[in-house]
Amino acid sequence: MKITGIEAIPFSLPVRREFRWNGLLQGLGHFVLVRVTTDTGITGYGEAVPLPDWGGDFGRRAGETRETVRTIVESQIAPALTGRDPCNIAEAAAAMERVVVGHTYAKCAVEMALHDIWGKALGQPVYRLLGGEVRKRVQVAHMVGLMPHDDAIAEAEAAAADGIRALQIKGGENAERDVALVRALRARLGPDMLLRLDANQGYANSKTALAVLSRFATDELSFVEQPVCGLAHMAAVTGGTSIPVVADESCWTPRDALDLVEARAADCISIYLAKAGGLRAAGAVAAIAEAAGLACDVNGSIESGVGNAANVHFALSRPAVTLPAVIPVSAPKGKHPCRVGGAYFEDDIIVEAFPYEAGGIRPPEGPGLGITIDEHKLAAFRQ
Ligand SMILES: [Mg+2]
Structure with missing residues (x-):
């Protein structure tokens, strides 16, 4: 199996009420969906919820935004992973490290999608x-x-x-x-x-x-x-x-x-x-x-x-x-x-x-992450 494409799709969900915590700049509910396609027809999904103000102790980590996640996924990670085996996750993770330092939210979203593909390929839940x-x-x-x-x-x-x-x-x-x-x-x-x-x-x-x-x-x-x-x-x-x-x-x-x-x-x-x-x-x-x-x-x-x-x-x-x-x-x-x-x-x-x-x-039952994307809703909520 080979990776044929990696796409980053920003979307937002309507919130039940406003939530705030100390230091939070923006509201909840803003995401980037990552879709990884393969030559077998199996598709995997991952997600990032980047926060620009979230930077660890003394700002030692950089905040990420939906724009930085999308840029890093599509310009750095996608070219490095396309053509690789999505189930060899250790190798894919090393390839991501070689093309960009940091940006853990972007890397996590892609690695999550690879686990989804691996589970679907084996017919097993990720756990x-x-x-x-x-x-x-x-x-x-x-x-x-x-x-x-x-x-x-x-x-x-x-x-x-x-x-x-x-x-x-x-x-x-x-x-x-x-x-x-x-x-x-x-x-x-x-x-x-x-x-x-x-x-x-x-x-x-x-x-x-x-x-x-x-x-x-x-x-x-x-x-x-x-x-x-x-x-x-x-x-x-x-x-x-x-x-x-x-x-x-x-x-x-x-x-x-x-x-x-x-x-x-x-x-x-x-x-x-x-x-x-x-x-x-x-x-x-x-x-x-x-x-x-x-x-x-x-x-x-x-x-x-x-x-x-x-x-x-x-x-x-x-x-x-x-x-x-x-x-x-x-x-x-x-x-x-x-x-x-x-x-x-x-x-x-x-x-x-x-x-x-x-x-x-528990997660919904099923191979991989166990979830099914509602494409109509994604179309309605994507930005
Ligand atoms: Mg906390």
Whole structure:
């Protein structure tokens, strides 16, 4: 089998409501679909959700946009991969590294599509190519964006009514607001709801972050995510609180994961396929975390059903991914199982909803990523 073409298609989905987090420049719902065609008629799909403001600690990574992803995929990667075997993913990944440094979102989208093709060629779901499933469902953490206190309470309660058992609460702009909101959510939702406060590097330094965390009673806050910027401050927070600390902006690649383990800068790692540059590199991050005894989640930038399928296949197959994931419950219009829980978009470009049960999801059954693209919807939403 040979790759005959690689195309990058920008599209947007309508959002259920506006979502915001500390530092976010643009709204959710803007994607690039990558379509890889082959000489056998098998077609694979991948996706990028690039964010121009998302650049790791101290801006050490570059933000990507839909325009940069499209340019890198079509001008650098497509010529390097056309004619190659799509199922030899290690070789394709090395070829991508040879023609452009960085641009992990663009590379991830292409590598995702190659996994889709490989699975379709073998008649196997991607999670089996990754070693098989170590869990039946991935628990969904619903994101409560930066919004007024009462709106956040209503959003969280609606998600809980949909069966969601974990919440990621965006904060970091105003510590008083963050403490009051988490305290109110714990009082209303009870001891079984997992509450994770994501400050997106918003607290000024480790002393500020530790002062905020010291105000929580035992078991009031379950996890704190990326309270500060940089490994030194993250290590000081991790060493100074009994609340587990999750690294997100501080950990992109396997090298970052090694540095983080060495610095004891977190208790958990939030893995994104795109930060690492694809399923294989994200697997290396998960392996490092597993060896170091750190728990992981699989997070992202709220993908459409295409990117989310890759997230879920990955999370099903990695032993270290034991934390609820901040991922959507993907479904096309009229088929969403929830009113609010995991519902970020009013529609999707996939045909079938992801099976949802007890606050967790699986990918649709089928070879590769298991998804089917609704071409009419793609035509309507493409830009
Ligand atoms: Mg985060």
